[in-house]
Amino acid sequence: MGKTASKLSKDDISTLKKATYFDKRELQQWYKGFLRDCPSGQLSKVEFIKIYKQFFPFGDPTEFATYVFNAFDTNKSGTIEFKEFIIALSITSRGNVSEKLEWSFNLYDLDQDGHISFEEMLKVVQSIYKMIGPMVELNDDEKTPERRCEKIFKMMDKNHDAMISLAEFRDINRVDPSIIDALQLYKDLV
Incomplete structure:
Protein backbone atom coordinates (compact mmCIF):
# COMPACT_ATOMS: atom_id res chain seq x y z
CA MET A 1 0.00 0.00 0.00
CA ARG A 94 -17.51 0.07 14.56
CA GLY A 95 -15.21 -1.74 16.93
CA ASN A 96 -16.43 -3.52 20.01
CA VAL A 97 -16.02 -2.00 23.47
CA SER A 98 -12.79 -3.89 24.13
CA GLU A 99 -11.21 -2.69 20.88
CA LYS A 100 -12.28 0.90 21.54
CA LEU A 101 -10.91 0.79 25.06
CA GLU A 102 -7.55 -0.55 23.86
CA TRP A 103 -7.35 2.10 21.12
CA SER A 104 -8.22 4.83 23.64
CA PHE A 105 -5.66 3.45 26.09
CA ASN A 106 -2.98 3.74 23.40
CA LEU A 107 -4.04 7.34 22.77
CA TYR A 108 -3.44 8.23 26.43
CA ASP A 109 -0.28 6.13 26.82
CA LEU A 110 1.86 8.82 25.22
CA ASP A 111 5.22 7.12 25.82
CA GLN A 112 3.79 3.71 24.85
CA ASP A 113 5.20 2.00 27.97
CA GLY A 114 2.00 0.05 28.68
CA HIS A 115 0.78 2.35 31.48
CA ILE A 116 -0.92 5.72 31.66
CA SER A 117 0.68 8.03 34.19
CA PHE A 118 -1.17 10.94 35.77
CA GLU A 119 1.02 13.30 33.73
CA GLU A 120 0.15 11.58 30.46
CA MET A 121 -3.55 11.67 31.21
CA LEU A 122 -3.29 15.30 32.28
CA LYS A 123 -1.62 16.27 28.99
CA VAL A 124 -4.36 14.63 26.95
CA VAL A 125 -7.19 15.97 29.13
CA GLN A 126 -5.70 19.48 29.01
CA SER A 127 -5.62 19.20 25.22
CA ILE A 128 -9.31 18.18 25.21
CA TYR A 129 -10.22 21.18 27.36
CA LYS A 130 -8.31 23.46 24.98
CA MET A 131 -10.08 21.85 22.03
CA ILE A 132 -13.63 22.22 23.33
CA GLY A 133 -12.99 25.73 24.60
CA PRO A 134 -15.68 27.50 26.59
CA MET A 135 -18.53 25.81 24.71
CA VAL A 136 -19.20 23.05 27.28
CA GLU A 137 -20.41 23.54 30.86
CA LEU A 138 -18.68 21.04 33.15
CA ASN A 139 -19.56 19.63 36.58
CA ASP A 140 -17.63 21.01 39.55
CA ASP A 141 -15.52 17.86 39.83
CA GLU A 142 -14.46 18.33 36.20
CA LYS A 143 -14.05 22.11 36.01
CA THR A 144 -10.29 21.78 35.48
CA PRO A 145 -8.21 19.13 33.74
CA GLU A 146 -6.53 18.37 37.06
CA ARG A 147 -9.86 17.67 38.78
CA ARG A 148 -10.99 15.48 35.89
CA CYS A 149 -7.76 13.45 36.02
CA GLU A 150 -7.97 13.09 39.80
CA LYS A 151 -11.53 11.77 39.42
CA ILE A 152 -10.47 9.31 36.72
CA PHE A 153 -7.47 8.10 38.69
CA LYS A 154 -9.64 7.52 41.78
CA MET A 155 -11.91 5.33 39.68
CA MET A 156 -9.28 3.50 37.63
CA ASP A 157 -6.06 3.15 39.63
CA LYS A 158 -7.21 0.18 41.70
CA ASN A 159 -3.75 -0.80 43.01
CA HIS A 160 -2.81 2.84 43.78
CA ASP A 161 0.53 2.69 41.94
CA ALA A 162 -0.02 6.09 40.28
CA MET A 163 -0.40 4.39 36.88
CA ILE A 164 -3.30 2.92 35.00
CA SER A 165 -2.68 -0.40 33.30
CA LEU A 166 -4.63 -1.63 30.30
CA ALA A 167 -6.49 -4.06 32.60
CA GLU A 168 -7.49 -1.21 34.94
CA PHE A 169 -8.48 0.92 31.95
CA ARG A 170 -10.67 -1.88 30.57
CA ASP A 171 -12.41 -2.26 33.94
CA ILE A 172 -13.72 1.30 33.75
CA ASN A 173 -16.65 0.21 31.62
CA ARG A 174 -17.98 -1.65 34.67
CA VAL A 175 -17.51 1.42 36.89
CA ASP A 176 -18.51 4.36 34.68
CA PRO A 177 -20.77 3.72 31.66
CA SER A 178 -20.29 7.34 30.53
CA ILE A 179 -16.76 6.37 29.44
CA ILE A 180 -18.26 3.90 26.97
CA ASP A 181 -20.61 6.62 25.71
CA ALA A 182 -17.59 8.84 25.09
CA LEU A 183 -15.98 6.07 23.04
CA GLN A 184 -18.95 6.09 20.67
CA LEU A 185 -17.48 9.22 19.07
CA TYR A 186 -17.63 8.07 15.44
CA LYS A 187 -20.54 5.60 15.61
CA ASP A 188 -22.87 7.70 13.46
CA LEU A 189 -20.17 8.80 11.04
CA VAL A 190 -20.07 5.60 8.99
Whole structure:
Protein backbone atom coordinates (compact mmCIF):
# COMPACT_ATOMS: atom_id res chain seq x y z
CA MET A 1 0.00 0.00 0.00
CA GLY A 2 3.02 2.24 -0.23
CA LYS A 3 2.21 3.18 -3.83
CA THR A 4 -0.65 5.46 -4.68
CA ALA A 5 -3.06 3.78 -7.06
CA SER A 6 -6.52 4.93 -8.05
CA LYS A 7 -8.04 1.67 -6.78
CA LEU A 8 -7.21 -0.78 -4.04
CA SER A 9 -5.71 -4.05 -5.24
CA LYS A 10 -7.49 -7.34 -4.57
CA ASP A 11 -4.80 -8.18 -2.01
CA ASP A 12 -5.27 -4.83 -0.26
CA ILE A 13 -9.04 -5.30 -0.16
CA SER A 14 -8.66 -8.82 1.20
CA THR A 15 -6.21 -7.66 3.88
CA LEU A 16 -8.35 -4.68 4.91
CA LYS A 17 -11.58 -6.70 4.99
CA LYS A 18 -9.89 -8.98 7.54
CA ALA A 19 -8.49 -6.07 9.56
CA THR A 20 -11.61 -3.87 9.59
CA TYR A 21 -15.40 -3.94 9.83
CA PHE A 22 -15.79 -2.51 6.32
CA ASP A 23 -16.87 -4.40 3.22
CA LYS A 24 -15.28 -4.14 -0.23
CA ARG A 25 -17.57 -1.36 -1.45
CA GLU A 26 -17.04 0.73 1.69
CA LEU A 27 -13.27 0.27 1.53
CA GLN A 28 -13.23 1.41 -2.09
CA GLN A 29 -15.36 4.47 -1.26
CA TRP A 30 -13.16 5.43 1.69
CA TYR A 31 -10.04 4.95 -0.41
CA LYS A 32 -11.42 7.15 -3.19
CA GLY A 33 -12.23 9.89 -0.65
CA PHE A 34 -8.85 9.50 1.05
CA LEU A 35 -7.03 9.96 -2.27
CA ARG A 36 -9.22 12.94 -3.16
CA ASP A 37 -8.18 14.63 0.09
CA CYS A 38 -4.63 13.21 0.12
CA PRO A 39 -3.49 12.72 -3.49
CA SER A 40 -0.05 11.58 -2.28
CA GLY A 41 -1.70 8.72 -0.41
CA GLN A 42 -0.48 10.09 2.90
CA LEU A 43 -2.09 12.43 5.41
CA SER A 44 0.34 14.81 7.07
CA LYS A 45 0.05 16.00 10.66
CA VAL A 46 -0.55 19.57 9.43
CA GLU A 47 -3.49 18.44 7.29
CA PHE A 48 -4.85 16.28 10.10
CA ILE A 49 -4.80 19.25 12.48
CA LYS A 50 -6.56 21.39 9.85
CA ILE A 51 -9.39 18.85 9.75
CA TYR A 52 -9.79 18.99 13.53
CA LYS A 53 -9.81 22.79 13.44
CA GLN A 54 -12.86 22.65 11.15
CA PHE A 55 -14.78 20.64 13.75
CA PHE A 56 -13.65 22.67 16.77
CA PRO A 57 -13.61 26.32 15.66
CA PHE A 58 -14.14 27.72 19.17
CA GLY A 59 -11.16 26.03 20.77
CA ASP A 60 -7.66 24.96 19.85
CA PRO A 61 -7.54 21.29 18.83
CA THR A 62 -3.85 21.34 17.84
CA GLU A 63 -2.50 19.31 20.78
CA PHE A 64 -5.35 16.79 20.87
CA ALA A 65 -5.23 16.32 17.09
CA THR A 66 -1.50 15.65 17.45
CA TYR A 67 -2.17 12.91 20.02
CA VAL A 68 -4.85 11.35 17.80
CA PHE A 69 -2.54 11.63 14.79
CA ASN A 70 0.15 9.75 16.70
CA ALA A 71 -2.37 7.03 17.62
CA PHE A 72 -3.38 6.67 13.94
CA ASP A 73 0.26 6.67 12.74
CA THR A 74 0.96 3.14 13.95
CA ASN A 75 4.13 2.69 11.87
CA LYS A 76 5.49 6.03 13.21
CA SER A 77 6.35 7.29 9.72
CA GLY A 78 5.14 10.82 10.41
CA THR A 79 2.20 10.44 8.02
CA ILE A 80 -1.02 8.45 8.04
CA GLU A 81 -1.40 6.05 5.15
CA PHE A 82 -4.78 4.70 4.08
CA LYS A 83 -4.31 1.37 5.85
CA GLU A 84 -3.58 3.11 9.17
CA PHE A 85 -6.49 5.49 8.65
CA ILE A 86 -9.09 2.87 7.79
CA ILE A 87 -8.08 0.48 10.58
CA ALA A 88 -8.28 3.24 13.19
CA LEU A 89 -11.58 4.48 11.75
CA SER A 90 -12.97 0.95 11.82
CA ILE A 91 -12.07 0.50 15.49
CA THR A 92 -13.32 3.91 16.58
CA SER A 93 -16.55 3.75 14.58
CA ARG A 94 -17.51 0.07 14.56
CA GLY A 95 -15.21 -1.74 16.93
CA ASN A 96 -16.43 -3.52 20.01
CA VAL A 97 -16.02 -2.00 23.47
CA SER A 98 -12.79 -3.89 24.13
CA GLU A 99 -11.21 -2.69 20.88
CA LYS A 100 -12.28 0.90 21.54
CA LEU A 101 -10.91 0.79 25.06
CA GLU A 102 -7.55 -0.55 23.86
CA TRP A 103 -7.35 2.10 21.12
CA SER A 104 -8.22 4.83 23.64
CA PHE A 105 -5.66 3.45 26.09
CA ASN A 106 -2.98 3.74 23.40
CA LEU A 107 -4.04 7.34 22.77
CA TYR A 108 -3.44 8.23 26.43
CA ASP A 109 -0.28 6.13 26.82
CA LEU A 110 1.86 8.82 25.22
CA ASP A 111 5.22 7.12 25.82
CA GLN A 112 3.79 3.71 24.85
CA ASP A 113 5.20 2.00 27.97
CA GLY A 114 2.00 0.05 28.68
CA HIS A 115 0.78 2.35 31.48
CA ILE A 116 -0.92 5.72 31.66
CA SER A 117 0.68 8.03 34.19
CA PHE A 118 -1.17 10.94 35.77
CA GLU A 119 1.02 13.30 33.73
CA GLU A 120 0.15 11.58 30.46
CA MET A 121 -3.55 11.67 31.21
CA LEU A 122 -3.29 15.30 32.28
CA LYS A 123 -1.62 16.27 28.99
CA VAL A 124 -4.36 14.63 26.95
CA VAL A 125 -7.19 15.97 29.13
CA GLN A 126 -5.70 19.48 29.01
CA SER A 127 -5.62 19.20 25.22
CA ILE A 128 -9.31 18.18 25.21
CA TYR A 129 -10.22 21.18 27.36
CA LYS A 130 -8.31 23.46 24.98
CA MET A 131 -10.08 21.85 22.03
CA ILE A 132 -13.63 22.22 23.33
CA GLY A 133 -12.99 25.73 24.60
CA PRO A 134 -15.68 27.50 26.59
CA MET A 135 -18.53 25.81 24.71
CA VAL A 136 -19.20 23.05 27.28
CA GLU A 137 -20.41 23.54 30.86
CA LEU A 138 -18.68 21.04 33.15
CA ASN A 139 -19.56 19.63 36.58
CA ASP A 140 -17.63 21.01 39.55
CA ASP A 141 -15.52 17.86 39.83
CA GLU A 142 -14.46 18.33 36.20
CA LYS A 143 -14.05 22.11 36.01
CA THR A 144 -10.29 21.78 35.48
CA PRO A 145 -8.21 19.13 33.74
CA GLU A 146 -6.53 18.37 37.06
CA ARG A 147 -9.86 17.67 38.78
CA ARG A 148 -10.99 15.48 35.89
CA CYS A 149 -7.76 13.45 36.02
CA GLU A 150 -7.97 13.09 39.80
CA LYS A 151 -11.53 11.77 39.42
CA ILE A 152 -10.47 9.31 36.72
CA PHE A 153 -7.47 8.10 38.69
CA LYS A 154 -9.64 7.52 41.78
CA MET A 155 -11.91 5.33 39.68
CA MET A 156 -9.28 3.50 37.63
CA ASP A 157 -6.06 3.15 39.63
CA LYS A 158 -7.21 0.18 41.70
CA ASN A 159 -3.75 -0.80 43.01
CA HIS A 160 -2.81 2.84 43.78
CA ASP A 161 0.53 2.69 41.94
CA ALA A 162 -0.02 6.09 40.28
CA MET A 163 -0.40 4.39 36.88
CA ILE A 164 -3.30 2.92 35.00
CA SER A 165 -2.68 -0.40 33.30
CA LEU A 166 -4.63 -1.63 30.30
CA ALA A 167 -6.49 -4.06 32.60
CA GLU A 168 -7.49 -1.21 34.94
CA PHE A 169 -8.48 0.92 31.95
CA ARG A 170 -10.67 -1.88 30.57
CA ASP A 171 -12.41 -2.26 33.94
CA ILE A 172 -13.72 1.30 33.75
CA ASN A 173 -16.65 0.21 31.62
CA ARG A 174 -17.98 -1.65 34.67
CA VAL A 175 -17.51 1.42 36.89
CA ASP A 176 -18.51 4.36 34.68
CA PRO A 177 -20.77 3.72 31.66
CA SER A 178 -20.29 7.34 30.53
CA ILE A 179 -16.76 6.37 29.44
CA ILE A 180 -18.26 3.90 26.97
CA ASP A 181 -20.61 6.62 25.71
CA ALA A 182 -17.59 8.84 25.09
CA LEU A 183 -15.98 6.07 23.04
CA GLN A 184 -18.95 6.09 20.67
CA LEU A 185 -17.48 9.22 19.07
CA TYR A 186 -17.63 8.07 15.44
CA LYS A 187 -20.54 5.60 15.61
CA ASP A 188 -22.87 7.70 13.46
CA LEU A 189 -20.17 8.80 11.04
CA VAL A 190 -20.07 5.60 8.99
